[in-house]
């Protein structure tokens with residue numbers, strides 16, 4: 580790629596936030612360039628929805644839609660408006676001068692007036708072989724109860740939730756709508772969750788807790804049938820029945836390349852510079868989706884903030900484009916993913 584081309588807007592990430600930002604930016608004639616990410620063990624282009632089988636709560640799909648299909652449709656929609664796509668990660672943003680200088684894993688150097696960061700967050704997993712196998716095959720292991728809990732396979736089953744924070748309390752309480760029983764498995768003898776959320780869960784007659792316990796294996800060939808637990812105090816191991824497993828052990832935002840670039844909170848999430856806006860403390864860099872949201876974390880909210888980021892970028896460019904040097908050479912073609 581030429582070092583001379585100056586992009587109006589580079590979008591980093593390819594989940595609902597990234598593609599929605601691309602659709603809006605492309606329709607606003609900003610000719611966006613999307614770095615959709617390179618496939619790795621933890622993340623693949625398309626983000627977390629690529630690991631979800633059925634999405635039933637994204638508006639517009641009365642019968643639900645497969646997570647991968649939804650992402651392919653969003654990408655196709657962005658392409659329809661001539662979004663350019665590169666299958667690589669951005670690993671560095673240099674804000675020392677404008678336009679910003681971005682560098683990709685494969686060594687591309689990109690100059691961009693505005694950047695939308697939509698790299699998302701990844702759910703934390705226990706790291707067990709059978710957990711990963713059944714999560715990837717749609718075998719009843721999930722890191723999102725709100726996304727998957729209402730699926731027919733989980734009706735009237737004993738469902739297990741791992742974690743002791745607010746997410747675990749919320750997800751366990753939510754799952755009682757469908758489950759015959761919900762078992763919270765927590766590694767200590769007290770919850771990290773806020774007292775009100777913990778109390779609500781503990782008072783629910785359908786919820787019981789396995790304290791001081793860790794999941795050491797997930798049982799079942801094609802679909803989960805149970806869990807092997809180890810008591811952290813006694814070392815005792817035993818098996819319990821489970822027709823579903825939901826991990827609620829936190830998320831990690833994909834922001835390691837942003838350290839020292841924009842303001843991040845103690846967990847690595849981008850801090851909005853203005854309440855209710857998707858602007859960062861660096862003018863011209865915007866955030867969208869889960870990378871800036873540890874609270875709602877839904878596909879539809881990510882898409883919404885992707886739209887917001889594109890509108891912010893468009894307005895920001897309209898007011899600041901004159902200050903930037905003009906491109907020295909015409910656009911060069913880029914690889915499309």
Ligand code: NAP
Nearest residue numbers: 705742743744745746747749766767771827828829830873
């Ligand atoms: P969190 O507060 O970090 O809690 C993660 C839980 O998972 C902790 O109980 C932790 O155990 C456990 N855990 C972590 N790694 C583990 C492992 N490898 N094996 C077993 N257990 C493990 O995360 P969160 O619950 O997702 O909440 C994140 C933020 O969002 C919090 O600020 C929370 O208040 C907020 N939130 C708010 C709401 C709400 O208000 N409605 C709902 C959801 C989340 P330890 O306790 O032993 O460390």
